[in-house]
Amino acid sequence: QRLVRLLHEMPKAELHIHIEGSLEPELMFELAAKNGVALPYPDVEALRAAYAFHDLQSFLDIYYAGASVLLTADDFEAMTFAYFERAAADRVMHAEIFFDPQTHTARGVPLDTVFEGLTRACARAERSFGITSGLILCFLRHLSEEEAFSTLEQALPWRHQLLGVGLDSGERGNPPEKFARVFAKARALGLHLVAHAGEEGPAEYVRSALDVLHAERIDHGVRSIDDPELVQRLAREGIALTVCPLSNLKLRVFDRLSEHNLAVLLRQGVKVTVNSDDPAYFGGYITQNFVETFEALPQLGVDDAYMLARNSFEASFVSPERRRQMI
Numbered sequence: 001q002r003l004v005r006l007l008h009e010m011p012k013a014e015l016h017i018h019i020e021g022s023l024e025p026e027l028m029f030e031l032a033a034k035n036g037v038a039l040p041y042p043d044v045e046a047l048r049a050a051y052a053f054h055d056l057q058s059f060l061d062i063y064y065a066g067a068s069v070l071l072t073a074d075d076f077e078a079m080t081f082a083y084f085e086r087a088a089a090d091r092v093m094h095a096e097i098f099f100d101p102q103t104h105t106a107r108g109v110p111l112d113t114v115f116e117g118l119t120r121a122c123a124r125a126e127r128s129f130g131i132t133s134g135l136i137l138c139f140l141r142h143l144s145e146e147e148a149f150s151t152l153e154q155a156l157p158w159r160h161q162l163l164g165v166g167l168d169s170g171e172r173g174n175p176p177e178k179f180a181r182v183f184a185k186a187r188a189l190g191l192h193l194v195a196h197a198g199e200e201g202p203a204e205y206v207r208s209a210l211d212v213l214h215a216e217r218i219d220h221g222v223r224s225i226d227d228p229e230l231v232q233r234l235a236r237e238g239i240a241l242t243v244c245p246l247s248n249l250k251l252r253v254f255d256r257l258s259e260h261n262l263a264v265l266l267r268q269g270v271k272v273t274v275n276s277d278d279p280a281y282f283g284g285y286i287t288q289n290f291v292e293t294f295e296a297l298p299q300l301g302v303d304d305a306y307m308l309a310r311n312s313f314e315a316s317f318v319s320p321e322r323r324r325q326m327i
């Protein structure tokens with residue numbers, strides 16, 4: 001109906017998309033065959049059937065295995081451009097894209113190959129669809145800070161192609177503090193800073209992402225709800241949360257979408273945005289996230305749709321000029 005059409009057609013920015021999480025099974029099998037990489041599943045159907053997760057780690061195991069088919073710059077370009085085609089159909093005007101370099105360098109894929117493929121796709125998306133984008137290099141938090149430093153060092157020749165750095169992978173037991181020094185280095189380089197926090201981990205990790213890492217946005221952040229004082233602070237300071245409802249459902253952060261706290265956070269004045277996280281694994285791209293969330297939470301209406309879209313532009317790291325163009 002009218003609301004669904006609005007959710008589909010309204011211009012939006014996507015601020016939380018792991019590009020490796022946009023690798024659809026069909027392309028995964030195609031690249032596996034081309035590159036001679038063996039997958040532990042016989043076909044696309046068997047692979048999709050394995051996408052039944054019970055928590056973040058059970059997803060990450062399959063997600064890192066899936067990325068093993070990516071070997072050449074062309075592979076990274078094909079995956080990334082396929083995401084942009086979906087994003088264009090969903091009326092995404094601007095995307096800030098996460099990538100996990102350590103997943104690839106650990107397999108012997110040079111960082112240059114990753115950057116080359118991603119940047120080619122970003123340039124092509126701007127020419128083809130007018131979508132602007134930026135790349136956010138994520139450190140894997142289950143690895144050491146020393147390894148994060150080495151990754152940042154290797155990325156320095158591509159500094160001008162980087163919008164910022166982020167922090168992802170298994171949250172529990174890997175608090176933001178573990179990466180204080182490497183985030184300080186990235187900050188000194190003038191990079192934007194974001195971090196996953198309060199997805200599976202406690203509200204306390206959201207606080208330390210802000211106070212220790214100086215993160216400008218919090219990815220997920222839904223566990224902030226356990227700390228009312230923190231929710232007030234997020235609202236007061238205008239700190240955006242990049243919420244991913246279908247991800248939260250599939251990774252059992254919430255048992256049902258109708259139990260999701262997105263609307264509660266929004267009503268408390270938090271700058272909430274809606275995003276897709278790993279759409280090839282979680283059953284939907286950004287518009288699907290909007291549509292299913294609005295269906296599950298009947299207190300959300302047209303005004304909220306506009307507010308969520310406006311939040312996505314305001315929380316993005318685009319220049320004020322480009323922002324004026326998009327809204």
Ligand code: ADE
Nearest residue numbers: 018168169170196277278
């Ligand atoms: N890497 C890809 N998706 C992720 C998520 N939802 N949380 C943490 N790390 C991730």
Ligand code: ZN
Nearest residue numbers: 018168219277
């Ligand atoms: Zn994520």
